[in-house]
Amino acid sequence: MEANKILDAKGLACPMPIVKTKKAMADLESGQMLEIHATDKGAKSDLAAWAKSGGHELVKHEEENDVLKFWIKKGQ
Amino acid sequence: MAEESVKTISVKDLVRKVLNHEELFILDVRNTDDFDDWKIEGKNIHIINAPYFDLLEGVDSIRDKLPSDQEIYVICAKGGSSEFVAEQIAEAGFSNVYSIEGGMKAWSEHLEPIKVGDLKNGGEIYQFVRIGKGCLSYLVVSDGKGAMIDTNRMLNPYEEFISEKNITLTHIFDTHLHADHISGGRKLAEKHGADYYLPPKDAEEVQFEYNHIHDGDEYTVGKATLKAIYTPGHTIGSTSFVVDDQYLLTGDILFIDSIGRPDLAGKAGDWVKDLRTTLYERYKELTDDLIVLPAHFMTAKEMNDDGSVAEKLGVLYQQNHGLNIDSEEEFRKTVTENLPPQPNSYQEIRETNMGKISPEEEQQREMEIGPNRCAVR
Numbered sequence: 001m002e003a004n005k006i007l008d009a010k011g012l013a014c015p016m017p018i019v020k021t022k023k024a025m026a027d028l029e030s031g032q033m034l035e036i037h038a039t040d041k042g043a044k045s046d047l048a049a050w051a052k053s054g055g056h057e058l059v060k061h062e063e064e065n066d067v068l069k070f071w072i073k074k075g076q
Numbered sequence: 077m078a079e080e081s082v083k084t085i086s087v088k089d090l091v092r093k094v095l096n097h098e099e100l101f102i103l104d105v106r107n108t109d110d111f112d113d114w115k116i117e118g119k120n121i122h123i124i125n126a127p128y129f130d131l132l133e134g135v136d137s138i139r140d141k142l143p144s145d146q147e148i149y150v151i152c153a154k155g156g157s158s159e160f161v162a163e164q165i166a167e168a169g170f171s172n173v174y175s176i177e178g179g180m181k182a183w184s185e186h187l188e189p190i191k192v193g194d195l196k197n198g199g200e201i202y203q204f205v206r207i208g209k210g211c212l213s214y215l216v217v218s219d220g221k222g223a224m225i226d227t228n229r230m231l232n233p234y235e236e237f238i239s240e241k242n243i244t245l246t247h248i249f250d251t252h253l254h255a256d257h258i259s260g261g262r263k264l265a266e267k268h269g270a271d272y273y274l275p276p277k278d279a280e281e282v283q284f285e286y287n288h289i290h291d292g293d294e295y296t297v298g299k300a301t302l303k304a305i306y307t308p309g310h311t312i313g314s315t316s317f318v319v320d321d322q323y324l325l326t327g328d329i330l331f332i333d334s335i336g337r338p339d340l341a342g343k344a345g346d347w348v349k350d351l352r353t354t355l356y357e358r359y360k361e362l363t364d365d366l367i368v369l370p371a372h373f374m375t376a377k378e379m380n381d382d383g384s385v386a387e388k389l390g391v392l393y394q395q396n397h398g399l400n401i402d403s404e405e406e407f408r409k410t411v412t413e414n415l416p417p418q419p420n421s422y423q424e425i426r427e428t429n430m431g432k433i434s435p436e437e438e439q440q441r442e443m444e445i446g447p448n449r450c451a452v453r
Contacts, residue, residue: 016156
C-alpha cells in the first residue's frame with residue numbers, strides 16, 4: 001500500500017509509538033497515508049482507538065516477523 | 077520540579093490497600109475497550125478511564141474529574157504511559173500523584189497469600205489470591221509438608237512462601253484442566269520433586285506423564301488428609317477435595333456467588349446433567365459446615381473482610397442463586413444460554429495446559445490478559 005510517510009516506531013514502548021504517530025500525522029495533509037512500524041503489542045488496539053477518536057481511518061494492519069504494520073489515513 | 081512530585085507505587089503495596097478496603101482514586105489510561113473488558117475493582121475504589129493518547133498534551137480535559145484532596149493512582153497496560161500521564165497531572169498542579177509500576181500486567185500477576193484457617197490435626201491452609209485475575213490457589217501445610225492445588229503460572233510467590241516457611245512440597249493437584257489461566261502445577265512439581273496429579277478424564281490428550289486422581293482417593297500430607305470427590309460439570313474430569321473434613325475445594329464447579337460454566341471445552345449441552353448432579357446431589361450429601369474454597373472469584377463482593385474468599389457450604393445453599401434453581405429446564409437454560417464471552421485465548425490456554433504447545437513466557441502473559449469468566453450467575 002502506498003504511504004506518504006513511513007514512521008519507524010520499532011523498539012519503542014507506550015506511550016511513544018502514539019506520541020510519534022501524532023507528530024508524524026501533524027505533517028500530513030488530510031487524505032494522506034502514514035505507515036507505522038511498531039513492535040509493542042499494545043500498539044495494535046491503542047492505535048486503532050486513537051485513530052478512531054482523532055477522526056482518522058485505520059485502513060489496514062498486518063504482522064510480519066513480530067513487526068506490527070499499520071496504515072492510517074489522515075482525516076479532515 | 078514537577079517530575080519530582082510523581083511517585084510510583086508497587087502492585088504489592090496497591091493490593092494491600094485494596095484488600096484493606098481503603099478509599100482509592102484510580103485513573104486508568106488504557107484504551108476504553110481494554111478498560112471495559114477488565115479493570116481494577118474493589119469495595120471502595122473509584123476508578124475512571126481516560127486514554128493516555130488524549131492526555132499527551134495535558135490533562136485539562138479531565139481536570140474536573142481529578143480529586144485535589146486525595147492520592148491519584150494512574151495505571152496503564154505496562155507502566156510507561158501511566159508515568160507519562162502522572163507527570164502531566166503533576167504539572168497541572170496536583171500533588172500526591174502515583175504511577176502504578178508494571179501496570180495491569182503486574183496487577184494481573186500478583187499473588188497475595190492469605191491464611192484461611194487452621195487444620196484440626198495440626199497445620200494450616202493458605203489461599204493465594206490473584207486479585208487481578210480472580211484466580212485462587214491453595215497450599216495445605218502440615219508437619220513441614222505441603223500440597224498445592226490449582227497452582228498459577230507465576231511460581232515465584234509460591235516458592236518464596238514455601239522456602240520462608242521451610243515447607244517440602246509433596247503433592248501438586250489441578251482440580252481440572254484449566255481454560256482461563258496457565259497452570260504452573262507441572263513445572264512446580266518438577267522443580268520440587270513433588271508428584272503432579274490430574275483427573276484422567278480431563279487429561280486424555282495431555283502430552284506428559286502425570287498421576288491419576290480418582291474418586292475417593294485419599295492423600296496424606298503431614299497430619300492432613302485430602303480426599304478427592306469426583307464432581308464433573310465444568311469439565312468432565314472436575315474433581316473437588318475435602319481437607320480434614322473442614323474445607324471443600326470446589327475448583328471451577330461452585331463459586332461464592334455463581335456456579336461453573338459447562339461450555340469451555342465445547343460440551344455445554346452434554347455436561348449440564350453432570351453439573352446439576354454435582355451441585356444438587358453430590359455436594360448436598362456433604363456436611364453444611366464445610367468451608368467452600370473455590371478456584372475463582374468474580375467481584376470484590378465475594379471477598380471477606382480479610383481479603384479471603386471463603387464461605388460455608390450451608391450458607392451457599394441458602395444464598396447462591398445457582399444452587400436454588402428448582403426446574404431442571406431453567407437450570408439448563410441458565411448454564412447454556414446467554415453465557416458471558418469465553419475467556420481470552422482459552423483454546424490456546426487449554427493446549428498449553430495439555431503440553432501440546434509451549435509458548436514463550438511473554439506470549440503466555442499475553443494469553444492470560446483479561447478477566448477469568450469461568451462462571452455463570
